[in-house]
Amino acid sequence: MTDNQDFTAAEDPFDLFRTWLADAEKSEPCDPEAMALATADSSGLPNVRMILLKGADERGFVFYTNCESAKGGELAANAKAALLFFWKSLGRQIRVRGLIEPVTDAEADAYFATRHPQSRIGAWASKQSRPLESRAVLEKAVARYTAEFEGREIARPDYWRGFRVRPVEIEFWQNGDYRLHDRIVFRRTEPDAPWTKTRLNP
Template sequence: MSALPSSTANPSIDIGELRRDYSRQMLLESNVESDPFLQFQHWFAQALEAQVIEPNAMTLATVTPEGRPAARIVLLKGFDERGFVFYSNFQSRKGREIAQNPAAALVFWWGELERQVRIEGSITLVSETEADAYFQSRPRGSQLGAWVSDQSQAIADRSILEERLQHLEQDYRGASIPRPPHWGGYRVAPIYFEFWQGRSNRLHDRLCYRHATASDPAWKVERLSP
């Protein structure tokens, strides 16, 4: 493989030497909640307080029909003891993958706090009532965008989107915009949580929550080696 031209890389930077030692906080079994949803709520509140950029941004990983992982960033729009909710086009690539294999992993990275949260679970659709309510809460431009975009489909150029938007703006002028039938919400119901706190010398704190047995609703907290 040929080397990248010098014009595309800074020769003074050695990527292998890029590192940061974490030392802000610690994560101990004695100071976490026994319920992982409460622990997430606690950390999420701290991320908001720390003014983390897009604290609700999360990596969503799904699986292709061929068994290959696929990941992208989506926005968390709500969470409770039932799971973590995001919205998307059902006909998008992730929507098609979820329809074939309703399992997913989520990752939150809050660099300002040197923290990461990993969640694994199964996916179900939110109710139409819940999806309708959230859709109506969106800005009008975002509502129109859900109709304009055939998400993940190839298009010739951006002008196609802009023309569709102009037409829809005229069609719905002065009228409410209904939720598209191909657009709605997904809920990830966790079976596994991992809370990660950066520590010095790469000896990070990792605490995971999982059920002791498949039939036991109680969560068990375990420390993982970094």
């Protein structure tokens, strides 16, 4: 399902997402799972940053973060988000909008255990998004936690958690000549409701 005609005939957005991600894994030079995450604070002011997708299935799209970070605070204030995947090598993008729900502690623990030990130490050492006096302060914190966890399992900090975007809208866009792109969007009224599909003007 790699040409425009086939993709616009797709009936299941998650099947199509998996196909496009697999294509991107073959063509993108690095981080094909990179995505932009857009959130909004309690006043409605939006914010966006690049993060990495860490899981995707019919339940939604999973990522992990420090809950005390800017994005963590915004997700607590407004449990809705949007995602954007863009693969320049393929001329494709996918836009997702939906509701946020936390993953289970078991899911978060299982993923945290797969991270490189230094990345797990970093989760303890970094007070993400908050002011940092100097790089030396961060390096000192890394050294402290490295010594603290020497010879034992590096547990997941309670504030380091996962979130799932439960989509209510997924749009697929394929670049076309002369800006005559192909676009289809799947929408539903709430997570777990049936999808409807619409073809859009470019």
